[in-house]
Each structure stands twice: as structure tokens, then as C-alpha cells.
Amino acid sequence: MMDFQSTLLAKARWRPWEFVVWLAAFALPLLWPSRALMVNEIAIVALFAMSLDLILGYTGIVSLGHAAFFGFGAYVAALFAKLVMPDPTVGLVVAIVLSGLLGAVASVTILRGTDLTRLMVTLGTALLLLELANKLDWLTGGADGLQGVTMGPVLGFFDFDLYGRVAAWYSLAVMLLLFLFMRRLVHSPFGATLKAVRDNRLRAMAIGIPVMSRLSVIYTVAAAIAGAAGALLAQTTGFASLDVLAFDRSADLVVMLVIGGVGWLYGGIVGAIIFKVLQDTLSTVTPQYWMFWIGLILVLLMLIGRDRLFKPWTWFGGAGKAVKP
Amino acid sequence: MLTILFDGIAYGMLLFVLAVGLAVTLGLMNFINLAHGAFAMAGGYLTVFAMQKLGIPFLLCLPLAFIVVGAVGALLERTLYRPMYAKPHLDQVLFSIGLAFMAVAAVDFFVGSSQQNIQLPEWLRGRTEIGDGALMLGMGHYRLFIIAICALLTVVLQLILSKTSFGARLRAAVDDPRVAAGLGINVNVVFLLTFAVGSGLAGLGGALGAEILGLDPTFPLKYMIYFLIVVSVGGTSSITGPLLAALLLGIADVAGKYFIPKMGAFTVYLLMILILMWRPQGLFTRKGGR
Numbered sequence: 072m073m074d075f076q077s078t079l080l081a082k083a084r085w086r087p088w089e090f091v092v093w094l095a096a097f098a099l100p101l102l103w104p105s106r107a108l109m110v111n112e113i114a115i116v117a118l119f120a121m122s123l124d125l126i127l128g129y130t131g132i133v134s135l136g137h138a139a140f141f142g143f144g145a146y147v148a149a150l151f152a153k154l155v156m157p158d159p160t161v162g163l164v165v166a167i168v169l170s171g172l173l174g175a176v177a178s179v180t181i182l183r184g185t186d187l188t189r190l191m192v193t194l195g196t197a198l199l200l201l202e203l204a205n206k207l208d209w210l211t212g213g214a215d216g217l218q219g220v221t222m223g224p225v226l227g228f229f230d231f232d233l234y235g236r237v238a239a240w241y242s243l244a245v246m247l248l249l250f251l252f253m254r255r256l257v258h259s260p261f262g263a264t265l266k267a268v269r270d271n272r273l274r275a276m277a278i279g280i281p282v283m284s285r286l287s288v289i290y291t292v293a294a295a296i297a298g299a300a301g302a303l304l305a306q307t308t309g310f311a312s313l314d315v316l317a318f319d320r321s322a323d324l325v326v327m328l329v330i331g332g333v334g335w336l337y338g339g340i341v342g343a344i345i346f347k348v349l350q351d352t353l354s355t356v357t358p359q360y361w362m363f364w365i366g367l368i369l370v371l372l373m374l375i376g377r378d379r380l381f382k383p384w385t386w387f388g389g390a391g392k393a394v395k396p
Numbered sequence: 397m398l399t400i401l402f403d404g405i406a407y408g409m410l411l412f413v414l415a416v417g418l419a420v421t422l423g424l425m426n427f428i429n430l431a432h433g434a435f436a437m438a439g440g441y442l443t444v445f446a447m448q449k450l451g452i453p454f455l456l457c458l459p460l461a462f463i464v465v466g467a468v469g470a471l472l473e474r475t476l477y478r479p480m481y482a483k484p485h486l487d488q489v490l491f492s493i494g495l496a497f498m499a500v501a502a503v504d505f506f507v508g509s510s511q512q513n514i515q516l517p518e519w520l521r522g523r524t525e526i527g528d529g530a531l532m533l534g535m536g537h538y539r540l541f542i543i544a545i546c547a548l549l550t551v552v553l554q555l556i557l558s559k560t561s562f563g564a565r566l567r568a569a570v571d572d573p574r575v576a577a578g579l580g581i582n583v584n585v586v587f588l589l590t591f592a593v594g595s596g597l598a599g600l601g602g603a604l605g606a607e608i609l610g611l612d613p614t615f616p617l618k619y620m621i622y623f624l625i626v627v628s629v630g631g632t633s634s635i636t637g638p639l640l641a642a643l644l645l646g647i648a649d650v651a652g653k654y655f656i657p658k659m660g661a662f663t664v665y666l667l668m669i670l671i672l673m674w675r676p677q678g679l680f681t682r683k684g685g686r
Contacts, residue, residue: 133486180669184676186485187428191628194621195669202662318617322493329490363501369494373487374479 083258092337093247100239108235113347114242115303120328120339121253122296127325128333129257130289131269133186135321136197137297139177142316143200144170144298146211149220149311157223159306163245163299170298171291178290182283194318201316216312220305231307238307245303249296253336256292265289266334326369329377398533400654401647406539408646409546410608412639414601414619415626416553417594423570423632424587425481430492432598432623433616434499439465439599440606440615441503444512454517458545458603465599470592477591478584496616503613512611542604549597553635566590570633625668631678640680 096114100107119141126132148166152159180192204211211217224230229237256262267275268282276282305311314320323346331342353364418432439461446452446460480491516538523536557563568576569583577583602615609619622645630641645664652663671679 127486133489135489180673184672187422187624187628188672188676190428190485190489191624192669192672194624195665195672198621199662199665199669202659202665206658206662325486325490329486333486360501360505362497363505366494366497366499366501369490370476370498373483373491373494374476376483377487 174294
């Protein structure tokens with residue numbers, strides 16, 4: 072009788088391996104202190120990638136300018152610490168709220184038009200912010216970056232140390248909190264309507280889903296979380312520079328998400344880990360030509376088909392079934 | 397005043413030649429090709445080497461760039477691009493940006509990251525000035541040359557599109573590929589030719605523009621956004637749309653940088669976002685079609 076409900080609920084249930092993953096993540100800075108800085112970096116990027124997954128994987132909005140919100144969050148957090156108060160938690164909340172507001176305003180631009188139009192306006196938004204940050208040098212430091220940011224201790228107790236262990240735990244904790252929120256969100260009825268909009272917007276409209284408001288809301292949420300990731304970066308490094316807004320960051324992010332798999336929150340985490348480890352290894356071999364390798368990976372990944380990457384038995388044997396456009 | 401307008405037009409015409417191939421590809425196969433700038437870069441580097449190493453005169457280099465880059469484009473279309481047409485837009489974007497990344501790194505590896513210069517022949521240097529005061533019109537000879545070539549190309553393209561049977565087939569395929577295929581038009585061949593000509597034009601534009609736009613390995617990424625603006629603002633259903641959009645962009649960019657240098661490219665991006673919010677399908681799209 073209630074069978075259909077239990078199968079739906081089973082999808083959203085916590086698996087045992089998920090607890091293991093999170094425990095391992097928190098244990099990592101303790102077990103491997105020399106890599107704490109890298110753990111911190113991966114946690115931030117993974118959070119950023121998950122925020123993009125909300126709009127790209129779950130709602131189907133192609134964005135090449137998600138770094139706009141990441142960078143905005145970073146600058147807000149850095150400026151807040153410099154000019155108002157150095158407490159990281161308050162700064163984080165301020166950055167989240169302001170990035171969310173920016174996302175709400177920017178969401179107007181993505182409601183209409185084709186994929187190309189959305190690509191262009193998201194890209195344009197990021198470039199606009201980059202240009203602003205560059206020109207408002209009395210506020211942001213321009214091309215030199217925003218220097219002289221000193222952070223207070225987290226929650227008033229834990230000072231940021233040189234090895235980045237506190238930073239790593241701080242970022243992981245924020246990431247876990249926001250992950251719980253996103254996990255709840257995508258498994259809720261609201262999340263189900265997002266997927267309906269992604270799969271067929273016309274039908275979603277026909278069964279009474281308010282498509283426009285769903286798009287605006289999820290874009291705002293994704294912007295707020297991206298802002299949180301940016302704020303974490305600025306707070307743990309004590310620095311914000313123009314590259315937080317650069318096009319490369321948006322492009323790298325999409326690449327990560329696609330490597331890890333879209334429409335799956337852990338895809339952001341997996342992608343971030345693979346990407347960072349690859350970048351670390353390949354950069355030590357040929358520091359200059361990292362771009363070539365990432366380009367090659369992208370081309371091969373797309374030719375094979377990103378949904379077939381982890382299923383090698385489908386690589387050969389005909390063209391396979393193309394994904395529905 | 398008039399000089400700025402003149403430079404803007406020259407810049408816009410150049411952008412049009414660079415981007416028109418992209419517009420047709422996008423209109424015909426609905427394929428977002430972010431690697432288009434790589435073809436332009438190839439044309440630019442080809443010209444530099446043909447002139448420096450082989451001593452081929454500049455005027456001969458231009459058709460050479462067109463033919464070689466067009467052939468490369470045709471080859472890549474057959475081997476790499478064709479499997480991507482049926483994929484979603486996200487895949488196409490990532491695939492083509494991967495190609496662009498590879499091109500950037502490869503050029504950096506083989507040639508080095510320094511800026512390349514083209515030695516213009518004597519008769520293309522210098523400038524002519526007409527009138528004086530605020531209405532003074534200073535025309536660089538090279539820019540005059542660019543305008544002449546690009547105007548000629550535009551007229552030829554327009555004639556091919558509107559008068560020949562190939563043009564009719566192309567327009568039919570852009571409007572509705574399925575029905576066109578049903579009428580016996582070989583859409584694949586039409587597309588192969590169009591792609592080759594489009595990349596060839598990009599190569600030619602790169603050769604012409606190396607002097608004005610600057611030529612270094614980051615070229616495809618630096619100008620990608622400009623090509624995309626031309627295409628998205630101009631619409632993809634005709635070539636007059638991208639032409640007008642390119643002229644608008646060229647003039648706005650030159651004038652913006654001259655009058656309000658503090659704003660930089662800010663004006664261009666803002667203008668683009670506003671236009672796309674107002675007309676998401678582009679400024680100059682025709683009703684009907686799809």
C-alpha cells in the first residue's frame with residue numbers, strides 16, 4: 072500500500088559509507104598534518120562545486136560565471152574582517168546573506184532565453200564583477216589584491232594556526248552544515264520539482280510548478296552557498312585577490328563537477344578531490360602545461376561520454392545511446 | 397570624433413569576419429563552439445611564420461591562412477566535432493573549451509608566450525587625415541584596408557547566401573535541419589562546407605587582426621567572449637544580425653575605452669547583459685524559423 076512511498080524515502084536515507092566519509096574527512100588533518108592546507112582547499116572547492124551542482128545538475132542551468140558569487144563572498148568576508156570586526160562566524164553569515172542578495176538580483180537574468188543566452192549572461196555577470204573589483208581599487212586593492220586582513224579566533228576560542236589545521240576543521244564544519252542543508256533541500260518535494268524543471272520545463276509548467284520562482288530561489292540559494300565558499304577561502308588565507316572572480320575559476324569548477332558527476336551532491340566532492348590531486352601531480356611534472364592536460368581530459372571525457380566514464384565496459388561496442396539533448 | 401567612429405568600424409568589421417563562422421555553426425547545428433578563437437589564432441600564427449620564415453608577402457598570406465585553416469577545420473569537423481552534435485549543450489561547451497585550452501597550451505609550448513608582431517608592407521603603414529578640429533578624420537591605411545576587405549567579404553557572403561543554390565540549401569538547413577534533410581538536402585555536407593569556410597574566415601580574420609588585436613597564446617580565451625557577444629546579441633538566423641552586432645560592439649568598445657577609460661570593458665559587458673535581458677534571442681532575429 073505504502074510501497075511507493077518507502078522506495079522514494081529509501082533514496083534519501085543515509086548510507087553507512089557516508090558517515091565513514093565524513094569521519095575520515097574530519098580525521099584527515101589530524102592523521103596527516105602536513106596536508107591540512109590541501110584538505111582546507113579541497114573542502115572549500117568541494118562546497119563551491121556542490122553549490123554549482125544545485126543549479127547545473129539539479130535544475131539544468133548552464134553557468135560559466137558561478138565564480139561571481141564565490142568572489143563576491145570572498146571580498147565581502149575580507150572587507151568585513153578588515154573594516155568592521157574580525158570574527159569569522161559573523162563574517163561568514165554576512166557574506167552568505169549578501170551573496171544571496173546578489174544572487175536574487177542576478178537570477179532575473181537567467182530566467183529567459185536559450186542555453187547560449189544564459190551562458191552569456193552568467194559569464195557577463197562574473198566579468199562585470201571582475202571589472203568592478205579591478206577598478207574600485209580604493210576599496211578592493213585592485214590588481215594587488217586586498218591585503219592586511221587579520222582574522223579573529225573561530226567562535227572566540229580557536230586561533231588559526233600556521234599549519235592550517237584549524238582552518239581545515241573550520242571549512243569542513245561549515246561544509247558539513249551546508250551539505251546537510253543541501254541534502255535536505257534536494258530530497259524535499261521542492262528538490263523534486265527542480266528535477267522536473269530540468270527534465271522538461273514545459274511539462275513542469277503544465278502540472279503547475281511555478282518554474283520562474285523555482286529558478287530564482289535555487290539560483291539565490293546556490294549563490295549564497297558559493298558566497299560561503301568564497302568567504303571561507305578569504306578567511307582561511309587572509310587574502311582576497313582578483314583571481315577569485317576570474318573566468319578560469321568558473322571553468323575549472325564546471326570541469327570538476329563534470330568529472331565527479333552532476334546531479335549528485337557527492338559528485339562535487341569527488342570531482343574536487345580528483346581535480347586537486349591531478350592538478351597537484353601534473354603541475355609538479357610540467358608546471359606550465361597543466362592547461363593542456365585538463366583540455367585533453369575534457370575532450371576525451373566528452374567524446375567517451377561523461378556518464379560512461381566509470382563504466383569502461385560501455386566504451387566500445389557501437390556509438391551507444393546518445394544522451395537525450 | 398570621426399576617427400573613433402572609423403576605428404570602431406574597422407574593429408567591428410574585423411570582429412564580424414572572426415565571428416561569422418561561429419554564428420553559422422550555432423544557427424545550423426545548434427552547437428556552441430568555444431574553440432572558434434583557436435582557429436583565428438592558427439591563422440595569425442600561420443601568417444607570422446609564413447612571413448618571417450618563408451618570406452611570403454603579406455597579401456599572399458591572407459588567402460593561405462584562409463585555405464589552410466579551413467582545411468584544418470574540415471578535418472576536425474569530420475573527426476572530432478561530428479559526434480558532439482547530439483550531445484547536450486553542457487558537453488559541447490566543455491568539449492570545445494577543452495580544445496581551446498589544448499590549443500593555448502600547445503602554442504605556448506611550441507612558440508612561447510611572447511607577443512608576435514607582423515611586419516606590414518610599406519604601403520599599408522601611415523595614415524591619411526582629412527578635415528580638422530573636432531571633425532578630423534584620421535584613417536590608418538591598414539584599418540582602411542581591413543574595412544575594404546571585410547566589406548568585400550560581407551558582400552560576397554551575402555550574395556552566396558541569397559543568390560546561389562548552396563545558399564538556399566544552407567538557409568533551409570538553418571531554419572529546420574530535419575525538414576531540409578527530408579527534402580533531399582545533404583545536411584552533413586552542407587555543414588562540413590560551412591564549418592570549413594567559417595573556420596577559414598576565422599583564420600583570415602586572425603591573420604588580418606594580429607596587428608590590431610595582438611597575437612599571443614591566450615588569444616582564443618581573450619576574444620572568446622567578444623565572439624560570443626557578437627553571436628548572441630546579433631542572433632543566428634542571418635548574417636546581417638551578427639554584422640550589425642559586431643559594428644555596435646566595435647564602436648562601443650573603442651568609444652568606451654576612449655571616453656571613459658576608467659570603466660574599461662565594463663560598459664560592453666553591462667550593455668550585453670541589458671540587451672540579452674531585453675531580447676534573449678538576440679537583437680536582430682527574424683520571426684518564424686524555429
